[in-house]
Amino acid sequence: MEIAPAHTLNLSGVLSTSSRILKGNYYHFLALSLFFFPLSISLISTPTLCLTGHFFPVDLFNNFPPNHQKAVISYLLYILIVYVSTLCAVATITYSTYHGFVGTQVNFFTALKSLAFSFFPVITTAIVAHVLLFLISLTFLLFVGVILSLVKTLGLAIDYNSIYFISFLAVVGAMLIVIIIYFQLNWSLAFVVVVAESKWGLAPLIRSSYLVKGMRSVSLLLFVCFGIFGGMFVWLFSDTLYRPAVSGQRFTGFMMLGTFFLMLLFLRSTVAGTVLYMYCKAMHGELELEIAEGFNHDYINLPSDVEKVPQNFPVLVA
Template sequence: MSDQSRPSLWRVLSDTSRIISSNSLHFAALSLLFIFPISLFNIIHTLIQPPSPFNSHYRRLLSTVDSTSQGQIPSFDKSQLIYFLLILIFHLFSVSSVTHSIFHAFHKNPIKISSSLKSILSSFLPLLATKLAYFVIFVAISFGFGIFIGVVLLGMTVIGMETDPTAKSFMAVVFMMMILLVAVLVYIGVKWCLVDAIVVVESKYGFAPFDRSSSLVKGMGSLAFQIIALLAILQWIMSGWFSVLAGGVAARTSDGVCSGGVAVQMVVYAILSTAVALFGPAATAVLFIHCKALNGELEELKFDKLGEVYVQLTQDDVADKV
């Protein structure tokens, strides 16, 4: 595998942007249907929260502890469950439809809204099963890491080291363990970054996509890490902005109406957050195609003329196909 044949971060990002812009109406429709509602759910969920989130949460915590101490079953917050399910469902919808569209547009296949919707029917349950498999793996890793921490603390006690949380030696050990945990999570994130694309395109599900992703991304770890880091930074920026806006909402007037400035910023946040959420699975799908090509599975892909790999659809063509 020559270095010249390896795609760069700029190539993946430019390919992703070119596909989306060439089929702008199609991806705008998918964003409006499946991605924008996620931002809307976040805003609505924030608006319906009590004006003083900390105090409200503190009171709910005290009531839960009190009811538990009295042998009562604490009340279950159904709104949180509904919110989580809506976010999960629309996230799976968006991943399936965007990945399907990117993959077919890249290979000169006309893309239609109807075919993207059909991909959801065939990919939703496999994606959900794979997410559950990932959750099981994550719980197992967390459990193993918890045991590791216990062994380390026991070893510190045996050799006579201080285990007081304020001790410098204890803080240094905790810091090292946190670094180790972050390194493990980053390594796993890079190895399994193609899982969603594999589920949608290759119809694998469960634990199988994890091995498949590890195999495909081999030799492309640096590029995968760069893409993951870029998307994480964008998500971090959007999350920070939303936290500031949520603070503005929490300070709304007693009649429950936000100020005009906060409302405008919420709209801008929803639009930009939708664009970032669209670019995530789209860039991952493009990376998946490059990885398949570099592993000899897409011999027709020519990196020296990458712009000719997929069809450049005009606005009229997209409108007719939709």
């Protein structure tokens, strides 16, 4: 059996393993990435159409009369479609990556059937995570409000137009963003836990926080890397679409090209997250059972200096 070159548990290792998995099952993953289409086309089109005086979600339902209430309902319905299709993409791609990783053959229809078991646990976990983030953010803002009230109680005047107060708000905003990112990193493996371990609700969040210990830097780099590239794609193609000189055909072409690139980016991000989950399990010494059962695929050697990480860590590479 051919042994793949050794690499360490870092960003390059996660990305290289993700690339091997994608290349070995390219058309399968490309088909599943179509679930990302509503999200991708929204991110590309909405900024441009809003700037030109149109509202993309409402325009999508142009057959409705110009009624504000129906417009709001259409917008909410569109958001729901985007959200559900995105969760379907995450669930099916994670399922395919995980089972391919451990040596189980998965076809397109098997991945779709897996939604019957994983969709509601995934959406329940997502709702729990959103509620917790909202409560954490609300608690932090209430704490800031208490501090401002205390300052007023002490008789100190607050100039809301001063540079000092604006700077204070900027610091508060930055701290809130850091807090949210921290929890997002801790919960970055939650959906993989739902699919791979059949847990849901609060349990995947706790499990993810445990697994990601020691690999938060890799999780952060993945978040930053895909976030930067995603932002660049959205900015580049939205800016191109907004130019007045762009004709209708070129507008559609640029829109489809930007949407396709974003779909591939989301696909690679989801696969990388699943690979990171397997690496985290390796670091915590939880892969002995899988290795003992044996695999029919090539192996990648993980570094021997990592405690509890098996020397021959199995992963699908072709």
